[in-house]
Amino acid sequence: MGKRFGWLRAEGALLVAALGCVGDVVTAPDACPAYCASTGITPRDTVFLAAISRDSSHRGYQTANGAQQILVAGTAGAREARAIVKFFALPVRFQVLPTDTTTSVIQSVDSLRINLSLRKRTTGTVELAVYRLPRATDTLLTYDAATPFFQDSTKVAQITVSPDTGRVQIVISPNDLPTLVADSFEVALGLAVTTPTANLQLGSIEAGFGMFVERFLQVDSATPPIRVKKTDSRLAQFDTFIFQDLPAPATGELFVGGAPAARALMKLTLPSRIVDSTNVVRATLLLIPSGPVLAAADDTVRLLVHALAADIGPKSPVAIAAGDDEARAGGYVAPNTADTIRIDITNLIRLWKSNTELPRTFVIRGVPDAGTLSEIRFWSSQDATRHPLVQVTYVPPFGFGVQ
Amino acid sequence: MMRRAMLVIAALLGVAVPVEAQNSGYGILGIGFPTRPTSVRGRALGDGIAATDYQSALNPGALGLAENLTVAVGVSQEYRNLTLVGVETGGLQQVRFPYAVLSGRLGRTRLAYSLGFFEYAERTFDLSSTDTVTLRGAPVIVTDRNGSAGAVVDGRGALAWSLNAKWSLGTAVHVLGGSARLTARRAFSDSSYRPYVETSDAAFSGFGWSIGVLATPSAKFRAGLAARVDGRLSRSVDRVPGTDISLPMSVTGGFEARLATAARFSASGSWRSWSKAAAGAEAGTQAFDTWEAGAGLELGGVPRSTRFPIRLGARYATLPFSATMEQPHELNLTAGTRIRFAESHAQFDFTVERIMREGGNVTERVWHFILGLELLP
DSSP: OHHHHHHHHHHHHHHHHHHOOOOOOOOEEOOTTTTOSOOOOOOEEEEETTOEEEEEEEEOSSOGGGSSEEEEEOTTSSOOEEEEEEEOOOOSEEEOSTTOOOEEEEEEEEEEEEEEEEEEEOSSOOEEEEEEOOTTOOTTOOHHHHGGGSSGGGEEEEEEOOOSSEEEEEEEOGGGOTTTTTTTTOOEEEEEEOSTTOEEEEEOTTTTOOOEEEEEEEEEOSSSOOEEEEEEEEEEEEEEEEEOOOOOOOTTEEEEETTTTEEEEEEEOOOHHHHTTSEEEEEEEEEOBSSSOBOOTTOOEEEEEEEBSSOOGGGOOBOGGGOOOOTTSBEEEOTTOOSOEEEEOHHHHHHHHHOTTSOSEEEEEEESTTOOSOEEEEEOTTSTTTOOEEEEEEEOOOOTTOO | OHHHHHHHHHHHHHHOOOOSOOOOGGGGSTTOEEOOOOOHHHHHTTTTTTTTOTTSSSOGGGGGGOOSOEEEEEEEEEEEEEEETTEEEEEEEEEEEEEEEEEEESTTSSEEEEEEEEEEEEOOEEEEEEEEEEETTEEEEEEEEEEEEEEEEEEEEEEEEEOSSSEEEEEEEEEEEEEEEEEEEEEESSTTSOOEEEEEEEEEEEEEEEEEEEEEEETTEEEEEEEEEEOEEEEEETTEEOOOEEOOEEEEEEEEEEEETTEEEEEEEEEEOGGGGGGGSOTTOEEOOEEEEEEEEEEOOSTTSOSSOEEEEEEEEEOSEESSSSOOEEEEEEEEEEEEETTTTEEEEEEEEEEEEEETTEEEEEEEEEEEEEEOO
């Protein structure tokens, strides 16, 4: 019994010892080349002159009235932008008690207050002016058609925008809206910055930060009448922004960004020995601008590149898993710059290595779509000397010292 | 009993793989750092009993001393300070599982056998270096990290025939195997460059053969002599064959003498033709023939003496691989003991080694603790 017991315990000890061995992985200093186990990590850098083909641009991926933000920009940039907002009609009569559907005549409107969500702004003093627009204003209003309403005669308020971000409130006197009652309390307004170098991004309905209007009024609440003060509000019916049209692109020009948002599609052809057999550590798409970036003041554009799930032309879906908004991905384009645009596409190429079923085509877009007035224009692959280039830094497979 | 022993050995062979660790700085070159296939007791005696120890894998003829079934395994822990080309690093350590062996005699015949594995060469390291390279016209600092985790293992099957009480002859077949996980990494100081990582698996294979003789002219003296020939070690990375490397021929001889009832002295020496490996080693690696000599003294541990034997040993050896024309060498000072339990059907052998290695721009100081478990069912 003792012998058998001792044997079983020893067997268990052996197996535990065999399975339980662990150790540290530590680092000791190296002394190459003598003590380098292998010294074959040799990055190579190559510029591919004809890697881009079948490139095209298409507009309309996102319209201004469906954008995630409302842009308001001064006249100093290439494009001035003005915001248009129309609110749902405020009630003509007021329901004093929530439990009583009886409504009362509105005796007077003391004031209106417009609430905006400020998402981003340029530094310095920013003067924001509010103008009244006709009740019939809709999303099809153009910049030129709206210009007559952005005059001093139609200005209803002007404020100095103080917070960097957050809620901005603008008080409007009903005296400045003489057709308020006749318009059945349906309010349409236009917003513009009077500071030429200013640039604002306001929240939109689509982003969940739409504008709303508050009304401060007086009604009779009882018989005989007792005048009480009440308030109600209405959300925006639609919000959009309008801007001057840019000149049409020239032949051979591609364009990205702006509003309605434009995207460029490109096919990238690199040797398979590089994409599939090496480790790409950095890849850059080089675009030659056809002129200074057409941008609003201080409006830096971010460009991102996405792989496509299928290549079916302008309506090609972006591969969801390939969404690449990593901080070092893509590129940034400052306003008025005419320097070569450099867009990091490293993650794109590494994705193609891991997923060979994806087409070797990608889309370039401004981020977010219709989130910038800036339109980037650059030469396409049809231009013999100014076509896009791709620079790739890669590391060939490692030999691991097995000769 | 036999079946149980076989099951245990089979389980051990299935899981016994070298563990991740930082091995000797000399293990970066050649096939790695050659490991001594000696038992825990043998190490405690400075490898003095290498030629006469049936639980070591040097002399198959020594199996003639095996009478009962025994199973022996060892586990070791190392603590190392390493100076590599003037840069000192301390606090390195690793755990290893260097051997497992089953031996016994077939019934009451004159035939003894042994099955087991020993570590042939350790190839585990993790090195980092920093450099500056020019990429796209700008200097970029890069940090490289090259690593290997694995070893070459010697699976041995041996038979010995006891001609009579004084002579036994043995032979063994050695199957070399093993693998290593290779890693190469590079990180760039400029985050625009993504890190580079590549891993691969190296596999090793080879064969060897050894013969040996053990002479026991009296109860107080025995001597052993053995020779081993290993072929070529085939290496491949991701199944792509690389250059084979020639393995050495080795000759081992030694003796063990009982000076008194409770005092035993042993000494042995070995020579190996490692210079053959130069052709297949990495460029710039020097390979030298090696020789080693060790002696040990064991006091007590027999009836009517101390229960726990005192084992002392010393060993000097030259090492095969170097990055310079200077051949490295090592000096081992050892001590150990044994504890029996379970009515002497099991025992722990414990050895501590102080190893001092120098040469080839590398200096090492190692504390090596080895624990062996032997079962005698």
